[in-house]
Amino acid sequence: MGETMSKRLKLHLGGEAEMEERAFVNPFPDYEAAAGALLASGAAEETGCVRPPATTDEPGLPFHQDGKPAAKVDQETLTEMVKPSIDYVRHKKFRSGNYPSSLSNETDRLVHWCHGAPGVIHMLMQAYKVFKEEKYLKEAMECSDVIWQRGLLRKGYGICHGTAGNGYSFLSLYRLTQDKKYLYRACKFAEWCLDYGAHGCRIPDRPYSLFEGMAGAIHFLSDVLGPETSRFPAFELDSSKRD
Numbered sequence: 001m002g003e004t005m006s007k008r009l010k011l012h013l014g015g016e017a018e019m020e021e022r023a024f025v026n027p028f029p030d031y032e033a034a035a036g037a038l039l040a041s042g043a044a045e046e047t048g049c050v051r052p053p054a055t056t057d058e059p060g061l062p063f064h065q066d067g068k069p070a071a072k073v074d075q076e077t078l079t080e081m082v083k084p085s086i087d088y089v090r091h092k093k094f095r096s097g098n099y100p101s102s103l104s105n106e107t108d109r110l111v112h113w114c115h116g117a118p119g120v121i122h123m124l125m126q127a128y129k130v131f132k133e134e135k136y137l138k139e140a141m142e143c144s145d146v147i148w149q150r151g152l153l154r155k156g157y158g159i160c161h162g163t164a165g166n167g168y169s170f171l172s173l174y175r176l177t178q179d180k181k182y183l184y185r186a187c188k189f190a191e192w193c194l195d196y197g198a199h200g201c202r203i204p205d206r207p208y209s210l211f212e213g214m215a216g217a218i219h220f221l222s223d224v225l226g227p228e229t230s231r232f233p234a235f236e237l238d239s240s241k242r243d
């Protein structure tokens, strides 16, 4: 039993060490602390909330912009066929709030759009829009907290498994909730990405590509400038048009 315990302890400590290896410790104060400091200094400026612009729906998409299913996919079908899968994924959540990278993998290591909470958060937000159940929004917010803590990745700045992709989760949650806390978090991850190459991160196999490299990071930085119309490229539905 002693040996089993020590094995478990080793696994646990090893897992924690590996987790630390994969992400930087987030050096930024979170929104409440930062906003409190600004208010105390008298420098806070009320910018006001801007609602997302009204958009038209594109024919052929299974969902309207407000998240409601298009006529061809009725709510009953979604509830019967899609909701159980969503709830199954939800119940795979680790105690940390992160999600497994695959169904057979019980190691809580990866916090990437392609593996873990930064991908699952988009499913939860869509589930909230479609089924209108608070639990989905609450869990999306919990994902956001994990991403804030563990999302500055040593793998680099890309959108697939890099800091910019994790930053997109904040932009999406900001659009959904209009809570400036999430816009603040996106801005801080953007600030990190602006120091591109200064953190000793790994150089991606395709350093200029959209998903692994610089192109994705630039896309994210450009989207931070227009958060209301931001969209994770080739992933989030977008029928809004920019000038």
Ligand SMILES: [Zn+2]
Pocket: 112, 114, 115, 160, 161
């Ligand atoms: Zn990836």
